[in-house]
Structures are given as structure tokens and as C-alpha cells.
Amino acid sequence: MSSGVDLEHVTIRFGDFTAVDDANLAIRKGEFFSFLGPSGCGKTTILRAVSGFNEPTEGTIRINGSDMRGIGPNKRPTALIFQNLALFPLMSVADNIAFGLEVEGVKYIERRRRAEELLDLIALSGQGDKMVSELSGGQKQRVAIARALAVEPEVLLLDEPLSALDLKLRQHMRSELRNIQQRVGITFIYITHDQGEALTMSDRIAVMSAGVIEQVGDGSTIYNEPETAFVASFVGENNPFYGKVVKVDGEYAQIQNKFGLLRGRNTQDMSVGDSAILFVRPEALSLVEGNDTTPAENVIESTILAEEFEGPSIHIHMEGDTEKRISFSVSNEGKGTHLKVGDTAKICFEVNRAIVLPEGDLADE
Numbered sequence: 001m002s003s004g005v006d007l008e009h010v011t012i013r014f015g016d017f018t019a020v021d022d023a024n025l026a027i028r029k030g031e032f033f034s035f036l037g038p039s040g041c042g043k044t045t046i047l048r049a050v051s052g053f054n055e056p057t058e059g060t061i062r063i064n065g066s067d068m069r070g071i072g073p074n075k076r077p078t079a080l081i082f083q084n085l086a087l088f089p090l091m092s093v094a095d096n097i098a099f100g101l102e103v104e105g106v107k108y109i110e111r112r113r114r115a116e117e118l119l120d121l122i123a124l125s126g127q128g129d130k131m132v133s134e135l136s137g138g139q140k141q142r143v144a145i146a147r148a149l150a151v152e153p154e155v156l157l158l159d160e161p162l163s164a165l166d167l168k169l170r171q172h173m174r175s176e177l178r179n180i181q182q183r184v185g186i187t188f189i190y191i192t193h194d195q196g197e198a199l200t201m202s203d204r205i206a207v208m209s210a211g212v213i214e215q216v217g218d219g220s221t222i223y224n225e226p227e228t229a230f231v232a233s234f235v236g237e238n239n240p241f242y243g244k245v246v247k248v249d250g251e252y253a254q255i256q257n258k259f260g261l262l263r264g265r266n267t268q269d270m271s272v273g274d275s276a277i278l279f280v281r282p283e284a285l286s287l288v289e290g291n292d293t294t295p296a297e298n299v300i301e302s303t304i305l306a307e308e309f310e311g312p313s314i315h316i317h318m319e320g321d322t323e324k325r326i327s328f329s330v331s332n333e334g335k336g337t338h339l340k341v342g343d344t345a346k347i348c349f350e351v352n353r354a355i356v357l358p359e360g361d362l363a364d365e
């Protein structure tokens with residue numbers, strides 16, 4: 001049976017340093033759940049605590065409702081896959097897959113049968129007699145997954161398992177992993193700093209920064225409805241505009257910014273006087289061209305600092321209200337843009353495509 005994982009007020013300290021600060025989560029059975037965050041934010045520390053390689057300083061981890069405190073890694077219904085796969089190069093593929101079963105004393109015939117089943121699952125049927133060294137990077141990755149699945153864990157923990165692969169293979173493996181997870185139906189907990197991986201594979205994602213879980217949601221919620229400045233700036237590209245809230249009307253808030261009054265959705269209950277950042281994604285910004293009527297609000301006039309030709313589109317950077325540039329793309333209609341670096345141009349956005357959030361630290365570029 002697949003298993004759910006609950007984190008209740010989990011805090012993990014190393015001496016004075018708090019690596020994970022009061023994490024609360026209910027990971028559902030059969031869910032593909034990712035922890036996404038920059039290096040050092042505490043993702044691996046959480047994973048190691050779930051697998052039993054370290055214990056929370058405070059709080060409780062439950063798997064399938066049972067408190068895991070004091071239960072060692074070998075006794076937990078979990079299996080862990082690392083970035084460096086630790087396959088045995090001098091053993092055959094089938095022996096690698098069945099290794100855990102051998103340790104458990106399972107007989108050869110049964111081990112072989114199970115290995116064949118798993119080879120089917122990872123689309124390497126009939127290749128059990130090959131040596132691991134004869135496999136490609138992606139095939140090795142799949143063997144590592146099969147080996148972890150052989151011992152029938154209820155929760156599979158994956159620590160950046162794709163990061164050693166090249167870009168193309170990494171992208172291919174995303175859908176493979178998702179397929180395998182759906183076929184076996186067990187809970188996958190995946191950690192990554194790669195938002196593309198998290199967004200494409202996961203049912204839900206926890207975005208972490210400096211030991212704190214900032215937000216939990218599905219990919220679309222995380223991208224479209226960020227709750228903090230960190231999430232807004234870490235997941236996808238975003239343009240921040242700083243200012244104080246000067247007006248709140250219904251579901252919208254208006255800020256006074258260097259470029260004038262800017263209005264966006266007020267999803268976090270901001271009040272007049274609050275320090276805020278209004279975020280607009282590049283795809284929500286458009287140029288106000290010569291013959292266009294200038295919209296009544298949310299117009300920004302600034303200087304073009306750079307243009308990058310990208311084929312289908314041209315990426316434009318404009319001077320922002322901080323040292324961070326405003327960036328957006330215009331589609332390439334065959335003639336490039338008539339705008340040049342140094343020109344002043346107007347851009348605009350619709351009120352529903354902007355979100356006003358409490359001021360907070362942005363993710364590093």
C-alpha cells in the first residue's frame with residue numbers, strides 16, 4: 001500500500017544553525033511531491049529526516065500515520081535515490097536491481113522474476129544481463145529507480161536524481177519518472193532546485209527558502225498565485241515594482257511607485273500604508289506602440305537598456321525602479337523592433353495580470 005508522509009512542526013538544527021524551521025506538511029499517498037528551493041535551503045535535510053538518516057530536533061514525522069522517531073533508515077518503508085547513483089559497475093543490471101532483495105534473503109528465482117518485472121517497468125526488458133557500464137546515463141538512472149523499487153518501498157525519496165544528466169536526457173527523464181510513478185502508484189518525494197523539473201512532474205510543490213516552507217501548491221498555483229515575494233521571484237521570471245499601498249479597492253491594491261500608480265490583484269490582504277512589491281511577469285507586459293491608445297492605468301515609461309534577438313522573439317530590458325531591469329519579450333514579426341537601445345518606450349499590463357505582495361526578499365538571480 002502507498003503511504004502518506006506528515007511533517008508536524010519539524011525543526012532541524014545543527015548546533016545554532018536552523019536548517020529547517022517549523023515545517024508542516026501533509027504529503028498524500030500516491031502523490032508526486034517536490035521540494036523546490038535554492039541550494040542550502042534545507043531540502044536534503046528534510047529528505048534525510050524522512051528516510052531516517054537524521055532526526056528532527058523538534059516535531060514529528062509520520063509515515064502512514066506512524067511516528068518514525070527512533071526508527072532507523074532500514075526499518076522505514078522508504079527508499080532513497082541519490083544524485084550519484086551508487087550502482088555496482090561490475091554487476092549485471094539484473095543483479096543491481098535485485099541487490100536489496102538478496103540482502104533480504106529472497107531466493108534467486110524470485111529475485112530474477114522481480115528484476116524482469118522491474119526491467120519491463122523501466123522499459124529495459126531483456127537487458128538484465130548487460131553490465132551497468134554498458135548503459136547510457138538515462139538507462140543507469142532508470143536502473144537505480146528499479147533497484148530502489150525492488151524492495152517495495154511505500155515512499156520513494158529522490159535527491160536531485162537527474163542533475164548529473166545532460167539537458168536533453170534530463171528533460172526526457174522527467175516524463176519517464178512521472179510515468180514510472182503513475183504506474184507504481186507509490187508516493188514520490190523529489191527534491192530539486194530546478195523549477196522546470198518541479199513544475200512538469202509534480203502533483204504539488206513545496207517552495208523553500210532558508211529553511212522555511214514558503215508555499216505549497218500545484219504548479220499552476222505556485223506560478224500564478226505566489227503568496228510571497230520569494231516564490232514570485234524564484235519560480236519563473238518576474239518583474240518587481242516597489243512601493244507603498246495607497247489604495248485598496250475590492251480585490252485590487254494600488255501602489256505608489258517611481259513610475260507612477262500601479263494596480264494589481266490584492267490576494268494577500270494588503271492595507272493602505274503597507275510596503276509592497278507589485279509583480280508582473282514578462283509575458284504580461286506589452287509595448288504601447290505608436291498608434292495604440294495609451295491605456296488609462298498601469299503604463300510604465302522607461303529607457304531601453306538592451307535588446308536580445310532570440311529568433312521567434314526579441315527580449316527587451318528596460319530600466320527598472322531598482323537595479324533590477326524590467327524584462328519582457330516582443331514577438332519577432334520579421335522586421336525586428338523599431339526600438340533602439342537608449343530610446344524611451346511605454347509598456348503596459350492588465351490589472352489582473354499583476355499581483356501585489358508584501359515586501360520581502362527576492363530570490364537571487
Ligand SMILES: Nc1ncnc2c1ncn2[C@@H]1O[C@H](COP(=O)(O)OP(=O)(O)OP(=O)(O)O)[C@@H](O)[C@H]1O
Nearest residue numbers: 014017019037038039040041042043044045046193
Ligand atoms: N550535518 C550538518 N551539519 C551542519 N550543517 C549542515 C549539516 N547538513 C546540512 N547542513 C546545513 O544545512 C543547510 C541546508 O542544507 P541542505 O543540504 O538541506 O540544503 P539543500 O537545500 O538540500 O541544498 P543543495 O541543493 O545544495 O543540496 C545548509 O546550510 C547546510 O550547510
